[in-house]
Amino acid sequence: MxxxxxxxxxxxxxxxxxxxxxxxxxxxxxxxxxxxxxxxxxxxxxxxxxxxxxxxxxxxxxxxxxxxxxxxxxxxxxxxxxxxxxxxxxxxxxxxxxxxxxxxxxxxxxxxxxxxxxxxxxxxxxxxxxxxxxxxxxxxxxxxxxxxxxxxxxxxxxxNPHWTLFLENSFEIFYKTRSKNTKSNIRKYRNRMIKNFGDDLRLEFYTKLKDIPSAVENIETVAQKTYQRSLGAGFLNNEETLVKWEFLAKKNRLFNAVLFIKEKPIAYWDWILYNGVAFSIATGYDPEYHYYHPGHYLLIACIEYFCNAPNCDMIDYGFGEAQYKRMLGSEMWLESPVxxxxxxxxxxxxxxxxxxxxxxxxxxxxxxxxxxxxxxxxxxxxxxxxxx
The missing domain is CATH 3.40.630.30 (Gcn5-related N-acetyltransferase (GNAT))
Structure with a gap:
């Protein structure tokens, strides 16, 4: 044409x-x-x-x-x-x-x-x-x-609101810029996890091609239990995802974070790093641990990592309403699926x-x-x- x-x-x-x-x-x-x-x-x-x-x-x-x-x-x-x-x-x-x-x-x-x-x-x-x-x-x-x-x-x-977060040069500066209520929640959920699970808590960041099999296994363990799976959303364990992750890993864009209690994965957060921005792609947690807010704990760990990363200036949470985006975001605009x-x-x-x-x-x-x-x-x- x-x-x-x-x-x-x-x-x-x-x-x-x-x-x-x-x-x-x-x-x-x-x-x-x-x-x-x-x-x-x-x-x-x-x-x-x-x-x-x-x-x-x-x-x-x-x-x-x-x-x-x-x-x-x-x-x-x-x-x-x-x-x-x-x-x-x-x-x-x-x-x-x-x-x-x-x-x-x-x-x-x-x-x-x-x-x-x-x-x-x-x-x-x-x-x-x-x-x-x-x-x-x-x-x-x-x-x-x-x-x-x-x-x-x-x-x-x-x-639909779309939230982003401009990153500070350190997590300490980021923390100081948050509201009194947000600071309180960061401390509360972090302390709740540490008090109950202590040294059994473990974080893994998967970024390399060789990490993909472990990332898929651990993320699927969590994703299959989430409400997003029932909706056909969140992490989808299929051939398309695997090929795309391999492509992203080769381009140094892959970033998958998983939170463990001992050897049990309980929350995940998938990101793509692109042009200085960490794009949130999918997240989920084991509903058994809902009271402890493991997703919040993991997100704070990711923010701390990205604040210290040399080539990451912003987090893009994507579209959709969520309390954590309002608490941990800095700019919002409205979008519409049309x-x-x-x-x-x-x-x-x-x-x-x-x-x-x-x-x-x-x-x-x-x-x-x-x-x-x-x-x-x-x-x-x-x-x-x-x-x-």
Whole structure:
């Protein structure tokens, strides 16, 4: 698909050979490990759902000025009402990489790219286009919410906080900058663990290729007991994960932390180190030790490590609400998982199902939050899921 509007040419790149022509531009602007050029190329080779790259590029005078990194995938949407599974939909989706829109993001350029996505959806090649969280203050998000007509527009997207932590030069300085309440919690949970388990506590950081078998074994021991596993989230022990970890280890980006009591792993935290940032990928703990807050203990140990690491300036906790992010973060912005639906019967069906499930869920969540009951209900559901 080549289309020229004014002095801009829009091209759709769908082969590895075509992607090589924009590698330099892509890597120059990318800031996230999931949308890294080589990581994207690896995913295209190993992911079973992956059909082909679907990368839109705006050119001006034959030079790329704006790029949207996406892939056409065969997906299965698991519709839920909160944590309760309802039904599934098989779809072909244009999945835009997280933070995978680069370059000149002027209003005009964003509008052109959204219109190009809509034109593609009109051909029937995909049922929807999914953006795995866009900043709600970004021009691209505004274009996605403004340009599609009602049947293609997402009316059930919602806001998610995204927290980061700027690291100090030492853990001592970090500790001093925290609030009185946060300092108290750091001491309380640390002392609770030490008082009950003392010298039996042990930390392991897995960063090398040779560490991967041990990391997988110990993390899986914990992950299989978590509520995230029941939701198909968190650490997934499969071939894709193994290949990606091997890639990350070779690039010195792998960082997996595990907390043990004697030889028993009780909590894990998976990170990717990329361009001076530690990105939180997955975490979990053995629910048997819930009272002791082992996840909090492990996170503080990771923060202390990253404060002392020479090439780590920030922690990115990712999107999603969590008390620890508010306590141990320094900057927050709002993002939204948003879609564009194909202007056909299947697209309309997907839109209505999202409104029925996610839209209704978010309305109830808002009510529970106002009543002060949301945390209590979440704990009950997570306890139930962990016991399965």
């Amino acid at each position: 080549d289309k020229t509007i004014k002095n801009l040419t829009i091209k759709l790149l769908t082969t590895a050979e075509e992607l090589e022509s924009v590698r330099e531009f892509w890597q120059k602007h990318n800031q996230h490990p999931y949308s890294d050029f080589e990581y994207f190329a690896l995913s295209s080779q190993i992911e079973k759902r992956f059909i082909q790259p679907y990368v839109f590029v705006l050119y001006q005078n034959d030079e790329p000025v704006t790029l949207l990194a996406a892939a056409l995938r065969s997906s299965e949407i698991k519709w839920r009402f909160g944590y309760l599974p309802l039904f599934k939909s098989k779809v072909k989706s244009i999945d835009v990489s997280y933070r995978g829109i680069y370059g000149d993001l002027s209003e005009e350029n964003c509008n052109l790219l959204v219109k190009a996505l809509l034109d593609t959806l009109k051909t029937g090649k995909a049922d929807m286009c999914f953006f795995d969280h866009l900043r709600i203050d970004s021009p691209f998000y505004k274009a996605v919410k403004r340009i599609p007509k009602w049947r293609s527009r997402d009316n059930a997207d919602y806001e 879609s564009i639906f194909a202007p056909n019967l299947k697209g309309l069906k997907l839109k209505l199902m999202k409104m029925l499930t996610i839209g209704t869920s978010q309305s109830i969540i808002s009510i529970l939050e106002k009543l002060g009951l949301l945390g209590f209900i979440k704990k009950l559901w997570r306890k139930k899921l962990s016991s399965k």
